[in-house]
Amino acid sequence: MTHTDPTQPPYKQLRRPVTDRMVAGVASGLGRYFAVDPTLVRVLFAVTGLLTGGIALLAYPIMWFLMPEEPAGAPAWPRPTQQAPPAWPPTA
Known part of the structure; x- marks a missing residue:
């Protein structure tokens, strides 16, 4: 039986x-969704905007309107999938 986190x-x-x-x-x-640095996404927005004469920048307000805002108590993605390994050498 698997356990799922209800939150x-x-x-x-x-x-x-x-x-x-x-x-x-x-x-x-x-x-966060694609697990890349948001700065890279911002640079890609700017470059595609320059290369297309500003037409690609129309995607930003459309996504602003369509993407829902994250709830205040939601954990940030990407969330850790496993615990960090113990420090080496192990301390006694």
């Missing part, structure tokens, strides 16, 4: 965090 859904959710945001939290939410 954390068993799947990742694409949400805008309330703590780690610059403007609306879209880049931070995408970074």
Whole structure:
């Protein structure tokens, strides 16, 4: 029988965090979802915006509108899946 944590859904959710945001939290939410640095997502937004003449930047307000905001008590993703290994050498 498996045990599931009732406070954390068993799947990742694409949400805008309330703590780690610059403007609306879209880049931070995408970074958490895909397990990459949110700064990299912000740079990709800027580069694609420059390469497309600003058309790609229309995606940001659309995602801002569509992505739900993370609940205040929700743990941040990516959450640890296992405990950290013990320190080496082990202390007695």
